[in-house]
Amino acid sequence: xxxxxxxxxxxxxxxxxxxxxxxxxxxxxxxxxxxxxxxxxxxxxxxxxxxxxxxxxxxxxxxxxxxxxxxxxxxxxxxxxxxxxxxxxxxxxxxxxxxxxxxxxxxxxxxxxxxxxxxxxxxxxxxxxxxxxxxxxxxxxxxxxxxxxxxxxxxxxxxxxxxxxxxxxxxxxxxxxxxxxxxxxxxxxxxxxxxxxxxxxxxxxxxxxxxxxxxxxxxxxxxxxxxxxxxxxxxxxxxxxxxxxxxxxxxxxxxxxxxxxxxxxxxxxxxxxxxxxxxxxxxxxxxxxxxxxxxxxxxxxxxxxxxxxxxxxxxxxxxxxxxxxxxxxxxxxxxxxxxxxxxxxxxxxxxxxxxxxxxxxxxxxxxxxxxxx
Amino acid sequence: xxxxxxxxxxxxxxxxxxxxxxxxxxxxxxxxxxxxxxxxxxxxxxxxxxxxxxxxxxxxxxxxxxxxxxxxxxxxxxxxxxxxxxxxxxxxxxxxxxxxxxxxxxxxxxxxxxxxxxxxxxxxxxxxxxxxxxxxxxxxxxxxxxxxxxxxxxxxxxxxxxxxxxxxxxxxxxxxxxxxxxxxxxxxxxxxxxxxxxxxxxxxxxxxxxxxxxxxxxxxxxxxxxxxxxxxxxxxxxxxxxxxxxxxxxxxxxxxxxxxxxxxxxxxx
Numbered sequence: 001x002x003x004x005x006x007x008x009x010x011x012x013x014x015x016x017x018x019x020x021x022x023x024x025x026x027x028x029x030x031x032x033x034x035x036x037x038x039x040x041x042x043x044x045x046x047x048x049x050x051x052x053x054x055x056x057x058x059x060x061x062x063x064x065x066x067x068x069x070x071x072x073x074x075x076x077x078x079x080x081x082x083x084x085x086x087x088x089x090x091x092x093x094x095x096x097x098x099x100x101x102x103x104x105x106x107x108x109x110x111x112x113x114x115x116x117x118x119x120x121x122x123x124x125x126x127x128x129x130x131x132x133x134x135x136x137x138x139x140x141x142x143x144x145x146x147x148x149x150x151x152x153x154x155x156x157x158x159x160x161x162x163x164x165x166x167x168x169x170x171x172x173x174x175x176x177x178x179x180x181x182x183x184x185x186x187x188x189x190x191x192x193x194x195x196x197x198x199x200x201x202x203x204x205x206x207x208x209x210x211x212x213x214x215x216x217x218x219x220x221x222x223x224x225x226x227x228x229x230x231x232x233x234x235x236x237x238x239x240x241x242x243x244x245x246x247x248x249x250x251x252x253x254x255x256x257x258x259x260x261x262x263x264x265x266x267x268x269x270x271x272x273x274x275x276x277x278x279x280x281x282x283x284x285x286x287x288x289x290x291x292x293x294x295x296x297x298x299x300x301x302x303x304x305x306x307x308x309x310x311x312x313x314x315x316x317x318x319x320x321x322x323x324x325x326x327x328x329x330x331x332x333x334x335x336x337x338x339x340x341x342x343x344x345x346x347x348x349x350x351x352x353x354x355x356x357x358x359x360x361x362x363x364x365x366x367x368x369x370x371x372x373x
Numbered sequence: 374x375x376x377x378x379x380x381x382x383x384x385x386x387x388x389x390x391x392x393x394x395x396x397x398x399x400x401x402x403x404x405x406x407x408x409x410x411x412x413x414x415x416x417x418x419x420x421x422x423x424x425x426x427x428x429x430x431x432x433x434x435x436x437x438x439x440x441x442x443x444x445x446x447x448x449x450x451x452x453x454x455x456x457x458x459x460x461x462x463x464x465x466x467x468x469x470x471x472x473x474x475x476x477x478x479x480x481x482x483x484x485x486x487x488x489x490x491x492x493x494x495x496x497x498x499x500x501x502x503x504x505x506x507x508x509x510x511x512x513x514x515x516x517x518x519x520x521x522x523x524x525x526x527x528x529x530x531x532x533x534x535x536x537x538x539x540x541x542x543x544x545x546x547x548x549x550x551x552x553x554x555x556x557x558x559x560x561x562x563x564x565x566x567x568x569x570x571x572x573x574x575x576x577x578x579x580x581x582x583x584x585x586x587x588x589x590x591x592x593x594x595x596x597x598x599x600x601x602x603x604x605x606x607x608x609x610x611x612x613x614x615x616x617x618x619x620x621x622x623x624x625x626x627x628x629x630x631x632x633x634x635x636x637x638x639x640x641x642x
Contacts, residue, residue, distance in 0.1 A: 032558030055556040065554050233599045233606070235549035235571035237559070251542045254533040256417050261533075267554065272546050273597040288599055321553075323561045323571060324606055 003165040005181040016044045022124050023086025028054050053317050057243035058089050059103050062119045070263040082115040084122040091128045094146045095138040095315040099243025101148030106246050127153035135316030137205045137330050143313040157191040205330040216301035219336040227345040228326040229289030236269035238318040238327050244311040390437040393422035397443030397450040402522030403468040410525045438463045444470040444505040458512040463535050465516040466508045472519040473593040473625035477505035480623050521591035524576050545574050545596035548588050552579035565610045572598035590624050600634045
């Protein structure tokens with residue numbers, strides 16, 4: 001299904017009411033000078049339309065950080081029914097839609113996860129167009145346009161939003177207020193096309209991804225992994241912020257009440273030393289180099305499993321949230337491909353200026369101090 | 374239940390598990406947290422001994438769980454600890470002092486015990502003091518629940534597990550995870566604050582960064598902390614290496630870790 005409509009930006013309030021009629025609305029909200037977060041909102045004035053990436057991706061609405069799966073008491077073990085609510089996630093960019101597409105594959109594969117699916121089914125996804133910044137590389141990963149399972153997608157065409165309608169839920173919503181929406185005029189179709197052409201040319205970070213899995217195999221013993229891994233803090237920031245990191249830990253939590261307790265699923269990270277630790281204190285990935293390389297492989301090559309997909313969607317969250325500057329996927333790929341690239345670890349070797357992280361937040365190319373400006 | 378094999382009809386005082394709460398050298402922060410949450414424990418345990426909070430305490434009887442706060446910093450701390458250990462089925466070290474030695478170990482590492490004693494209490498002080506050490510340097514510790522002070526939820530969970538004869542699960546993942554889950558803006562990245570979240574064990578819920586302050590490591594090290602990488606990153610942000618070292622180890626850490634990091638960082642510079 002793909003139909004289109006438009007509505008005027010200055011009537012966004014009414015569109016917002018329409019979304020609210022479906023369920024509770026979540027949208028990016030500014031939480032600091034540079035950071036945003038998907039939060040529950042009551043008014044469109046709270047929405048940070050300029051947000052490119054939120055701290056946590058929208059996976060948090062479906063794959064919860066902390067969730068009881070089973071409970072036990074005197075009468076036995078019980079499945080915990082997932083708590084769901086009708087909800088709208090507004091302002092999801094193409095990379096995050098692609099990320100949810102990968103999460104959907106993982107959590108609906110047999111055996112399907114009832115908690116994930118129940119929440120996903122109660123949710124309307126409303127996408128929003130964006131313009132890339134220096135950390136965006138969705139184009140390189142082929143996730144730069146909305147292709148996955150969304151309901152509505154809004155493209156900013158000046159004084160109007162151009163709406164792509166992708167699901168029955170989305171269509172029902174649009175048809176419930178027919179006078180509000182217009183059919184796009186020819187000129188508006190053209191503006192829509194022009195927007196995406198302009199956006200396509202706006203990417204400053206790019207690499208060719210065709211041979212990526214092969215290159216990841218070839219470069220398994222590259223010095224890059226040692227250089228970067230030895231800087232790794234093992235803080236795990238790269239995994240909660242990743243739209244497709246789906247790993248979890250299970251813990252049994254006893255209650256003070258006799259014979260009662262819960263089995264709880266919590267987000268985990270392959271960057272923590274305990275993640276690959278097994279009986280006998282054996283660890284498959286004992287050091288930060290092993291763990292970092294493992295994570296890069298999952299993102300750019302995929303596991304040897306039925307999904308087998310590279311799971312990076314090019315959102316740039318890991319690059320932005322790594323305190324050590326080592327999750328610089330674009331430059332790592334370019335380096336592995338033997339192309340011009342700058343890595344944070346080059347600084348030591350060349351003693352060049354700037355923070356070396358291509359962070360863009362300081363004058364990397366011109367400053368001679370170490371500190372971020 | 375720990376005491377379920379006791380015959381029915383005995384006094385409540387003998388049929389439900391007993392706990393003891395002791396403080397060695399520390400600020401009593403843990404004792405306060407336990408006291409504040411005692412109401413929730415009372416239905417399930419009998420408080421055999423808690424000198425900080427009650428006047429009538431059993432001295433020489435076995436207890437099921439002994440919670441011990443504070444470091445061993447005086448000879449009589451050690452005497453008490455050995456006695457507590459001998460009487461306790463489970464010994465739980467509570468708080469950074471008991472688990473890692475806290476500031477009296479970490480912050481005082483480069484000072485002699487004698488000069489500290491003299492500066493604090495005068496040269497003719499009758500007080501005897503030892504270099505501060507965590508409980509595990511002297512006795513077997515069954516559960517290490519760090520914190521400064523400890524987190525009440527973790528305290529209740531630890532007690533619940535021990536009442537079922539389970540060793541409790543206590544997170545040793547870094548503060549960064551809890552910080553990210555709260556979707557805090559990263560103070561290390563956005564503000565260049567010397568945040569120790571990456572190398573510090575979670576459990577606090579990333580309290581300091583949530584209020585815009587840098588984590589200063591009060592929970593002690595996370596599992597296998599990457600201290601050298603942390604030092605490198607702070608140094609690149611312009612922090613002096615001496616300051617970095619004193620921050621990294623202010624709250625106590627295993628001696629091997631301190632020695633390793635000192636050696637590696639000295640070799641580097």
